[in-house]
Amino acid sequence: xxxxxxxxxxxxxxxxxxxxxxxxxxxxxxxxxxxxxxxxxxxxxxxxxxxxxxxxxxxxxxxxxxxxxxxxxxxxxxxxxxxxxxxxxxxxxxxxxxxxxxxxxxxxxxxxxxxxxxxxxxxxxxxxxxxxxxxxxxxxxxxxxxxxxxxxxxxxxxxxxxxxxxxxxxxxxxxxxxxxxxxxxxxxxxxxxxxxxxxxx
Numbered sequence: 001x002x003x004x005x006x007x008x009x010x011x012x013x014x015x016x017x018x019x020x021x022x023x024x025x026x027x028x029x030x031x032x033x034x035x036x037x038x039x040x041x042x043x044x045x046x047x048x049x050x051x052x053x054x055x056x057x058x059x060x061x062x063x064x065x066x067x068x069x070x071x072x073x074x075x076x077x078x079x080x081x082x083x084x085x086x087x088x089x090x091x092x093x094x095x096x097x098x099x100x101x102x103x104x105x106x107x108x109x110x111x112x113x114x115x116x117x118x119x120x121x122x123x124x125x126x127x128x129x130x131x132x133x134x135x136x137x138x139x140x141x142x143x144x145x146x147x148x149x150x151x152x153x154x155x156x157x158x159x160x161x162x163x164x165x166x167x168x169x170x171x172x173x174x175x176x177x178x179x180x181x182x183x184x185x186x187x188x189x190x191x192x193x194x195x196x197x198x199x200x201x
Contacts, residue, residue, distance in 0.1 A: 015070035019045030
């Protein structure tokens with residue numbers, strides 16, 4: 001009860017920042033007659049202040065409740081719960097890079113198939129580096145069209161794509177522009193690492 005005013009103040013502060021990060025994570029908590037298995041967090045894009053909601057489901061209502069009436073750019077992974085938010089939306093490039101890195105270092109593939117996955121990883125890694133460089137430049141939007149084309153080229157299906165790479169490409173293809181929102185709004189991160197770091201506390 002005593003902490004509630006500060007908790008509410010933090011929510012208002014984060015919601016008022018230019019961007020904020022939303023994330024959910026597995027977090028078993030006994031509540032009532034069973035387990036509630038998820039925690040949600042909202043982290044400020046500028047302040048890195050975080051608030052948590054524990055003992056929840058993974059349903060999208062939790063994201064909506066945390067976001068409230070904020071007009072901030074939302075940075076998140078591509079979990080479906082975030083897809084219906086009306087705010088400008090930046091998807092996490094680091095999540096895609098991790099999946100591709102896991103593919104590139106997998107011991108289950110060899111030869112041409114392995115080389116193809118390594119090439120996909122390197123292609124996206126270079127594009128991601130280009131996004132980071134552009135968003136820190138004096139004119140981020142000038143690189144938008146070139147990077148958009150690079151993302152679309154990366155997401156083009158190929159006959160050698162294993163199932164996991166095909167899924168990653170479809171994910172990028174479906175919402176390509178959302179990986180470049182950070183070029184349209186100053187100070188917006190291209191990844192969702194902020195709430196992941198807050199979870200580790």
